[in-house]
Amino acid sequence: MPLHPARLRERGFNQSQLLAQRLATALGLPLDRHAVRRIKDTPPQASLPWDERRRSIRGAFAVADGLAGRHVALVDDVMTTGASLDELARSLLAAGAVRVDCWVAARALRD
Numbered sequence: 001m002p003l004h005p006a007r008l009r010e011r012g013f014n015q016s017q018l019l020a021q022r023l024a025t026a027l028g029l030p031l032d033r034h035a036v037r038r039i040k041d042t043p044p045q046a047s048l049p050w051d052e053r054r055r056s057i058r059g060a061f062a063v064a065d066g067l068a069g070r071h072v073a074l075v076d077d078v079m080t081t082g083a084s085l086d087e088l089a090r091s092l093l094a095a096g097a098v099r100v101d102c103w104v105a106a107r108a109l110r111d
Helices: 005-011 015-027 050-057 083-094
Strands: 036-038 061-063 071-079 099-107
Touching: 015 071, 036 083, 050 083, 061 083, 071 083, 083 099
Parallel strands: 071 099
Antiparallel strands: 036 061
């Protein structure tokens, strides 16, 4: 799950990318850190009410060429509503990916 450049500078690391690197190495899979990027600087999804998250994240991602016909696995640290993963998966499918799987380390539940 890509972070917007401003958020990456603020945080100093991308926890999802660190997970993806470990998984790719362990499973012998390629990792393309440049295939997708976050182009919309949205507020952290955790700070938004559940019903606003989908609207906030709409149009937040850009997908590089070269994913047509590919099977893509997205890696995220925590999935709450799934709005970010859903939006990125939609962007990848629109760019020609034939399958998108979402791998998450943790699933937050709604109170």
